Amino acid sequence: MKALYYDNQEKSARYLEDYEIPTPKPCESLIKILVSAICNTDKEILKGYKPDFCGVLGHEFVGSVIDSNNKELIGKRVVGEINESCGECIYCKTGREHHCINRKVIGITDKDGCFAEYMTIDTKLLHIVPDEIPSEVAIYTEPLAAALEIIEQAHIKPSDTVAVLGDGRLSYMISQAVSLTGADLTVVGRHEEKLEQFKSFSKTTTNTTDTFEIVIDATGSPTGILLAQKLVRKKGLIVIKSTYAGTVEIDMSYFVVNEITIMGSRCGPFKPALQLLKRGLVTLPPIDLYELKDYKKALESRSFKSGFRFI
């Protein structure tokens, strides 16, 4: 089958046409990929972010179940969570399967991903896509779930003032999700033209002296925390949503004296993400789809989201 393979020796991606179709284990399903999407993490892997990983890239997909231990799923259109947990460790046994210490992560850690015609996946990670949601929209389930994780972790009240830092893709998804809480939302960005698209659901600014109860860093930059520090109220909350290579120098005493909380946030719940997409409460720009062989163009695309079409 066709596959985009990451070789950690060569630190680059290779397009293959003869990669073997995987065989599902007893607990797994075989998925025919319909659409898969590129995430920033994929680009980070290509830059060397995961030196131990070697295999098919990609973790955002919509597919069709070809074979499964759960016969009811066969023929269904699905999306899939990305963390395959062991069920045995302290995290699995305390409701934190996403943090399983033995976990495999599709296209990221010890498990082939979805930039291929077929993929296997632990069946319990699958969610059926409601018929109302086209695949080009359902592809946003995983990143929207990650945005919802903020609301899963932190109580954002309708009366709160919230700032989201950044005017990119991550911020766009987070801002829409947060706007549904009714909170007084301001998106703080650098580019007037990018901020235009936020204006239907948020205030926007390129420069503010206001302060906010909750500040969400979606800048993708190590210095996002420093801007958040300036904008958050005393006793307020900073949610850090973006990962990046490199460290940042922090004066922790500021957070002690002002009793500020900093919360890291990663993967989130799929069911509510599918529900919001089905109801059209979160709307996202169309994904820019390529043939897998044109992966270089797809990786370089400046569209809101790009990916691959396998049909």
Next chain:
Amino acid sequence: MKALYYDNQEKSARYLEDYEIPTPKPCESLIKILVSAICNTDKEILKGYKPDFCGVLGHEFVGSVIDSNNKELIGKRVVGEINESCGECIYCKTGREHHCINRKVIGITDKDGCFAEYMTIDTKLLHIVPDEIPSEVAIYTEPLAAALEIIEQAHIKPSDTVAVLGDGRLSYMISQAVSLTGADLTVVGRHEEKLEQFKSFSKTTTNTTDTFEIVIDATGSPTGILLAQKLVRKKGLIVIKSTYAGTVEIDMSYFVVNEITIMGSRCGPFKPALQLLKRGLVTLPPIDLYELKDYKKALESRSFKSGFRFI
């Protein structure tokens, strides 16, 4: 009157015998100090931590009310909170008076402190000391309240595993307070001999590979956060309790990927601190008391706690 005065021009303390007895404002009480105690913050001020402050040092005291707008308090033995709030700002109006942006802080910001025979204080900051508590014990109210602030901010469950980092005074107070929750507590220190005193209410270790749901940094060192990062479980909580000069270099992505929360914690509630001291549920070593003129000895004392006696 006698007073220990910090002069920010000279960056040193001066012992005076002719400092004027202060006159209380309409909302204030005049306090005759019985006992006052040295806190690490006082030593930091002497090192230049508060370059804007000029005045009488000290913020931990037990005193007797000489005059007050609240006549019922006159003659009573009291302790006092340290943050004098404006009542008007966003923090005062949202239950965060400790963080008032116009606040004066006794012996720290814009307000003479308690290393003197008399002091004035906003009457609403006073708490009557129950007769059962000797002044030498009541002097611990303010630091114990600060320890309780952790439990005020974070839900520490009886079934949680908690590590407190540090084997000094701050850790001793925090560890005792946390031990009352019933949580499985481990104090992580560097000095076997200091850890001895923790053993009646906590496990102790100088080196652990265990992980904990909640890690409280009371090391007083910028690198405490890095040890906390190693010991905290994924999706766990780090409480930072110690302030220090200087920054620390942090890989924030670690906190995002592992969804760890970092919470700063400072001043706390006096009433429960007095209640625990009254019931003898928190016990602390005797304070080492000096005459004010012997302030250098008091500052250099290696006792658990040192301070001044004015009677």
